[in-house]
Amino acid sequence: MDEFQFIQSVTPKFYRQPNVMKGIGDDAAIIRNQHEDTILTVDTMVDMIHFSLKTTKPYHVGYRALAANISDIAAMGGKPTSFLVSIVIPDDWQDQQLNEIYQGMKDLAKNFQMDLIGGDTVSGKQLTLTITVIGSVPQGRARYRSQAKQGDIVFVTGTLGDSACGLHILLHGNENEHDNYEYFIKRHQMPMPRVDFVQACQGITRMALNDISDGIANEANEIALASNQLIELDYNKIPCQSDLYHFSEADRSKWILSGGEDFELIGTIPANEWDILRKVAKETNTKISQIGVVKNNPEKNGSVWIYQHDRYAKLNKSGYTHLSR
Amino acid sequence: MDEFQFIQSVTPKFYRQPNVMKGIGDDAAIIRNQHEDTILTVDTMVDMIHFSLKTTKPYHVGYRALAANISDIAAMGGKPTSFLVSIVIPDDWQDQQLNEIYQGMKDLAKNFQMDLIGGDTVSGKQLTLTITVIGSVPQGRARYRSQAKQGDIVFVTGTLGDSACGLHILLHGNENEHDNYEYFIKRHQMPMPRVDFVQACQGITRMALNDISDGIANEANEIALASNQLIELDYNKIPCQSDLYHFSEADRSKWILSGGEDFELIGTIPANEWDILRKVAKETNTKISQIGVVKNNPEKNGSVWIYQHDRYAKLNKSGYTHLSR
Numbered sequence: 001m002d003e004f005q006f007i008q009s010v011t012p013k014f015y016r017q018p019n020v021m022k023g024i025g026d027d028a029a030i031i032r033n034q035h036e037d038t039i040l041t042v043d044t045m046v047d048m049i050h051f052s053l054k055t056t057k058p059y060h061v062g063y064r065a066l067a068a069n070i071s072d073i074a075a076m077g078g079k080p081t082s083f084l085v086s087i088v089i090p091d092d093w094q095d096q097q098l099n100e101i102y103q104g105m106k107d108l109a110k111n112f113q114m115d116l117i118g119g120d121t122v123s124g125k126q127l128t129l130t131i132t133v134i135g136s137v138p139q140g141r142a143r144y145r146s147q148a149k150q151g152d153i154v155f156v157t158g159t160l161g162d163s164a165c166g167l168h169i170l171l172h173g174n175e176n177e178h179d180n181y182e183y184f185i186k187r188h189q190m191p192m193p194r195v196d197f198v199q200a201c202q203g204i205t206r207m208a209l210n211d212i213s214d215g216i217a218n219e220a221n222e223i224a225l226a227s228n229q230l231i232e233l234d235y236n237k238i239p240c241q242s243d244l245y246h247f248s249e250a251d252r253s254k255w256i257l258s259g260g261e262d263f264e265l266i267g268t269i270p271a272n273e274w275d276i277l278r279k280v281a282k283e284t285n286t287k288i289s290q291i292g293v294v295k296n297n298p299e300k301n302g303s304v305w306i307y308q309h310d311r312y313a314k315l316n317k318s319g320y321t322h323l324s325r
Numbered sequence: 326m327d328e329f330q331f332i333q334s335v336t337p338k339f340y341r342q343p344n345v346m347k348g349i350g351d352d353a354a355i356i357r358n359q360h361e362d363t364i365l366t367v368d369t370m371v372d373m374i375h376f377s378l379k380t381t382k383p384y385h386v387g388y389r390a391l392a393a394n395i396s397d398i399a400a401m402g403g404k405p406t407s408f409l410v411s412i413v414i415p416d417d418w419q420d421q422q423l424n425e426i427y428q429g430m431k432d433l434a435k436n437f438q439m440d441l442i443g444g445d446t447v448s449g450k451q452l453t454l455t456i457t458v459i460g461s462v463p464q465g466r467a468r469y470r471s472q473a474k475q476g477d478i479v480f481v482t483g484t485l486g487d488s489a490c491g492l493h494i495l496l497h498g499n500e501n502e503h504d505n506y507e508y509f510i511k512r513h514q515m516p517m518p519r520v521d522f523v524q525a526c527q528g529i530t531r532m533a534l535n536d537i538s539d540g541i542a543n544e545a546n547e548i549a550l551a552s553n554q555l556i557e558l559d560y561n562k563i564p565c566q567s568d569l570y571h572f573s574e575a576d577r578s579k580w581i582l583s584g585g586e587d588f589e590l591i592g593t594i595p596a597n598e599w600d601i602l603r604k605v606a607k608e609t610n611t612k613i614s615q616i617g618v619v620k621n622n623p624e625k626n627g628s629v630w631i632y633q634h635d636r637y638a639k640l641n642k643s644g645y646t647h648l649s650r
Contacts, residue, residue, distance in 0.1 A: 021362055021465075021467065022401075022467065022469065025470075025551070026401065026469055026470050026471075026551070027366065027397040027398075027400035027401050027470075027534075027535065027536060028364045028365055028366035028397045028398060028400070028401045028403075028458075028460070029364070029365045029366070030362050030363070030364055030365075030401065030462070030467050031362065031363050031365065032362045032363070032464065033358065033363065034359060034360075035359075037346055037355045037356065037357045038355070038356050038357070038358065038363055039353045039354070039355055040353055040354045040355075040356065040409060040442065040443060040457070040459065041352065041353035041354070041409075041443060042409045042411050042443060042444060042445055042455070042457055043411070043445050044411045044413060044445045044447050044453075044455065045447075046413055046447055046448070046449040049447060049448055049449055050447070072352040072353045073352075073353060075352035075353070076347075076351065076352050076353045076355065078353075084365060084366075084367045084457065086367050086368070086369040086455045088369060088371055088451075088453055117365065118365060118366060118367060119367060120367055120368050120369045120455075122369050122370075122371055122374060122375070123371070123374055124371040124374055124451050124453060125450050125451045126413075126449055126450045126451055128413055128449060128453055130367070130369065130411045130445075130455040132365070132367055132409065132457045133353075134365065135353070137355070139357065140346075142346065142347065142355050144347065144351055145350075145351055145352075146351075209352075210352060211352060226350070226351075
């Protein structure tokens with residue numbers, strides 16, 4: 001299959017979104033968002049750096065790369081609508097593998113009614129997948145990291161550490177023989193961004209939001225820093241699957257605090273809207289957990305503190321804790 | 326410089342475009358185009374495939390990569406407004422070289438008042454630069470390849486073959502000792518997309534437009550195919566620099582028809598608007614030349630024919646000609 005045939009094979013036959021004025025087939029794509037703001041994000045995944053065919057099939061390479069970008073759109077409070085794919089293809093990759101990468105993206109895109117509207121296909125030494133995702137959000141309703149305020153409740157969706165545990169099982173086998181290993185592997189290979197939950201949250205007046213791609217320690221620090229607030233977390237309230245207790249405490253804590261790639265959300269909302277959020281969570285079948293509070297303490301603003309092992313310690317971005325002084 | 330410091334160093338201090346609601350620093354960027362359509366294009370350039378440090382300094386790598394994308398926006402009739410940059414950085418690239426790549430993009434972006442609003446920075450074996458450019462065009466006023474009609478005049482901007490000649494000089498030296506070699510090298514390293522001309526063309530009622538990135542043979546065929554028309558070109562009317570005659574006829578013809586990367590425009594307009602276009606060209610200091618006509622001939626629609634060496638021949642996408650039957 002030459003480049004032209006390859007592009008033909010991945011070009012959609014129709015577009016799902018009414019805002020696509022022009023998809024693939026001209027110098028560029030055109031979309032129209034009249035009453036909504038347009039959200040844009042790009043991520044690159046490189047073979048042997050961000051994934052390995054040892055743990056990730058081509059299908060999952062495509063699926064996860066798109067999921068990571070969709071998750072960024074969700075974390076802005078938006079709805080993903082379309083995407084562009086740029087792929088660097090080494091000589092030794094087969095058509096079949098490439099088709100599987102695109103199939104992984106296609107299946108996830110279909111789930112969200114998203115359209116592939118452009119891209120680029122080039123040769124190179126290392127398979128590299130760069131996805132630009134476009135989303136929309138009602139004007140002025142984007143959810144920024146900087147919107148946390150004193151008194152807010154800090155929450156997360158789902159359970160944390162699942163993806164890191166799944167990767168561990170893929171690399172080291174099912175050494176603990178727990179029953180739930182397929183769950184963890186699926187959470188690693190096919191994470192589902194929290195788009196539906198975010199869409200249902202539009203009634204919440206104010207919400208700081210971040211997706212958990214690099215671990216909650218990193219994401220909580222980003223919110224604390226951008227909002228210039230002190231965030232206090234309670235480690236024991238951070239939700240995880242009970243099967244995570246089959247592993248060492250060190251592994252578990254590492255996966256929960258800095259495992260990342262669960263693509264769950266961490267957010268803060270005004271305390272008086274907690275009941276509304278719980279209702280939204282129930283309606284969208286989303287598990288949510290209160291894991292901390294936002295405080296104002298000028299000396300410690302822009303930082304995250306965590307209660308773990310019966311004491312408060314400063315939680316840095318990488319998940320390490322430092323005792324307070 | 327670690328990744329964080331690198332991102333800090335390339336993050337703009339301010340945004341020029343009023344449509345940037347959120348630039349770098351959250352999960353994604355946000356732009357607002359209420360009365361305009363949004364144009365999106367992505368291109369990837371890979372070291373040793375699309376450029377070589379032998380002929381292209383890091384500064385020009387960045388400049389050219391962005392120019393190629395801006396040219397796609399111009400070819401849609403649009404104005405570039407912002408861009409996202411994803412870069413794969415090998416270990417052996419120095420901070421200084423990376424800064425030069427970004428400086429090349431920054432200088433060209435400033436020329437068009439464009440903002441860098443996002444990106445990704447990752448490690449890998451081969452320097453790979455993927456740029457997503459966002460532009461805007463008044464609603465419904467995009468210029469498609471499919472808009473050519475019988476009777477239209479076919480025109481090009483500027484002169485063709487310059488960039489290919491510049492690359493030849495860079496690779497083989499100034500063997501013909503002509504005076505103008507710096508001009509050709511500059512046309513290769515720092516092409517200037519025709520944004521101003523396109524913006525000034527908004528009064529033209531209908532225009533099929535394509536930028537010349539892969540050579541006029543390819544671009545003319547794309548218009549002919551998308552519009553389902555027959556395009557007839559006159560080789561002798563395709564403008565080139567007189568210094569191109571210092572080279573062999575074979576080289577000259579190859580560079581003009583399939584050299585590409587001049588990032589000039591080929592377009593078609595209704596014949597009765599030719600005088601308006603000439604006025605626009607004069608006002609924007611743009612050389613334009615009539616090089617052919619659009620005909621309707623059901624048997625030959627979707628193809629390009631060229632008058633060269635006293636005969637008409639079919640011009641295929643790669644620039645080869647086939648005698649007519």
